[in-house]
Amino acid sequence: MHIREILQAHPTTFSFEFFPPKTDEQSETLFDNIAQLQVLQPSFVSVTYGAGGSTRERTHDLIVRIQRETNLTAVSHLTCVCHSRDELAAILDRYAASGIENILALGGDPPRDRPDYDRSRDAFQYADGLVSFVKQHPNGFGIGVAGFPEGHPTTPNRIKEMENLKRKVDAGADYICTQLFFKNDDFYDFRERCELAGIHVPIIAGIMPITSKSGMTRMAELALGMRFPARLTRAVERCADGGTAVSNVGIHWATEQCRDLLDNNVRGIHFYTLNQSNATRRIYENLGVKDSLSLRLR
Secondary structure (H helix, E strand, O other): OOHHHHHHHOOOEEEEEEOOOOOHHHHHHHHHHHHHHHOOOOOEEEEOOOOOHHHHHHHHHHHHHHHHHOOOOEEEEEEOOOOOHHHHHHHHHHHHHHOOOEEEEEOOOOOOOOOOOOHHHOOOOOHHHHHHHHHOOOOOOEEEEEEOOOOOOOOOOHHHHHHHHHHHHHOOOOEEEEEEOOOHHHHHHHHHHHHHOOOOOOEEEEEOOOOOHHHHHHHHHHOOOOOOOHHHHHHHHHOOOOOHHHHHHHHHHHHHHHHHHHHOOOOEEEEEOOOOOHHHHHHHHHHOOOHHHOOOOO
């Protein structure tokens, strides 16, 4: 089922994101966590994608396994980086043959082990070109694109950022899924900017609960421009240990974010799970999500 059909059928969606495991042992652990999250009846799940060859294969293997062994609707990420048109066409053909119906089209980052990679060799420099390419595939994929409530890290001009986002939507995107954020005002401002820019597709909010101090540091390093509200930072710093106390703070913060988003008619919430199930399950329990939101807690 296409995500646009799911969004049309439900006023609010809930979804999870996973990344491909590096080993067979990690793969089994991940599937145990997916099984635990499956009982929450998510609207869909997505799997991240890297530019390296082995990562591509693991993304495909994981998304196909989800498709075949669960009742979940799966979305595969796909990036412009390190791809010719022929390679992209082959990937889409393979997904179509495996029953995958949805793609999240992204610009992508160059592989870390290839800092001098020449992006001029890629078929598309930006995600709008990839969206158009996917849109033309005979399989008729559903297509999502990324949004940045805190601002795109490489586009400080927010007017230009909205113009770029509109190009992606006009190219054929069905919905926008945002990067994670910790201050809801950033999301509401982004949503208003979209309206002003003439962008009217559903916008799904990306949420990631902090579960450790080291994880918080990694977020700041990986997501340029990531903003941690002072109240959240102070609460984490008060924690004497780096384990349970920090996780409790992060889950509480994310719960309140989600509660406020639901009160303000968010179209969907996308949880960046880091391949774990506990934090997401606890947020659901705290929210007490009802059948009216298409989810039943077990």
